[in-house]
Amino acid sequence: MKRVYLDYAATTPTHPDVVKAMLPYLNDAFGNPSSMHSLGQEARRAVEEARETIAALIGAKNDEIVFTSGGTEADNFALKGVAYANEHRGNHIITSSIEHHAVIEPLKSLERQGFKVTYLPVDQYGMVDPQDVRKAVSEKTILISVMHANNEIGTIEPIAEMGRIAKERGVYLHTDAVQTVGHIPVDVNELGVDLLSMSAHKLSGPKGVGALYIRKGTKVAPFMHGGEQEQRRRASTENVPGIVGFGKAADIAQNEMRAEVERLALLRDQLIKGLLERIDNMQLNGHPSKRLPNNVNVSIQFVEGESMLLSLDMEGIAASTGSACSSSTLTPSHVLLALGLQPEQAHGSLRFTLGRETTKEEIGRVLEALPPIVAKLRAMSPLLRSRA
């Protein structure tokens, strides 16, 4: 049985061309980009070429890209870097209630250090209202951080509108674009962002590498102190193979994105429509149209997410859930709760995220496999009867 991988938002398979591009830098071209000799120069050239490709993908200048160990580091870097460098101007940060933990946790850490954070609500589709952002800005505000698209429900946020507000009020704007870069067009100037987080393994690149876009002139404290790498903003010998892989992935994304967006949106809509036709008491989570072309998130009543995942896995289908049977607090996804879902609806959520290798046949496999799984689990569920 061929595996059906529908968890691309968690991570993507590394593109074979990416692996091929990386290999020389794991072998003969092992030089340190900081070395003066030709081996070092060869590595330096590779890093700078990757930087150029990534900058081009998001409409940035080369020296505005700082490589990191991934999306989480890019988020930590942006939030703490801006907070520490601008403390004298104010201590207030605005964010949304549906951010990734890589944003929420650094902000909580900043709160413990005396910073004040406003968590804006979202509507039933997971949209932040830019007017709420405007109202929340005070004289003490130094930073707004709202994700470009949500990793669980795929809702795309109106970042460009927030960009105009941020500019008007002289406040920095950061966006976690881990789910959008390489998936949908991202342009830092159109969005009006000052900082933007990226992660390579979400776009067919390798794990352990990401980048932070920092608009020229933005005051950000260095994240790692040490050598002179990355304009002294992020010390540490560059992850050359990783960066080269990231660059190759950005190059592939640049070339294929337009066609992929269309292809995936079609498959996504087939999956949503097919599931709604086959399973009753089910709802789509997230925005009906302003959503990532590869994201499907549904809540299925009377059944719990993990048991659906396990059953799907036994059929060779890999998906994800916002249920929290494995978390110590037993609280389901904060994103789904922020939409106003009841906890039991959040426990019954399933996320399918599509990608480069997803086919129509695979969508068909899910449409065939899931309804009997739901029926079996519902037959076992005491919730269904107590409602009837």
Add this chain to the structure above:
Amino acid sequence: MSADTWSLYSEKVMDHFRNPRNVGEIENPDGTGHVGNPICGDVMELYIRVKNGVIADAKFKTFGCGAAIATSSMVTEMVIGKSIEEALEISNHAVAEALGGLPPIKMHCSVLAEEALRSAINDYLNNREKNGLKNERSS
């Protein structure tokens, strides 16, 4: 422990999840246990039939994760044929052990299974007491 230490569940848990024993309800059960909360993602209902102080049949319905379903299934299997006194001795650890262990984060599911069993037995004992009193009054 399962052969693969990195897999979430033991083979036994997966077996009980795949083919849960004693799913369903008992009509006019002698005892019913209802524990858990949909808000926390786990609800268990356990039904028992008691004959001559022995649990002759047990069935369950569960809303929950793989471990919740497997522990429900296992506890029904363990309890059938046991006397009330023996059944009351079954601990959550015994259920987890019979399943070849549970990940620490899932131990609460075995607690729920034990609670469901106790709640069903208490319900049976209460019913018996009430019926006993009724019988006394009517006599």
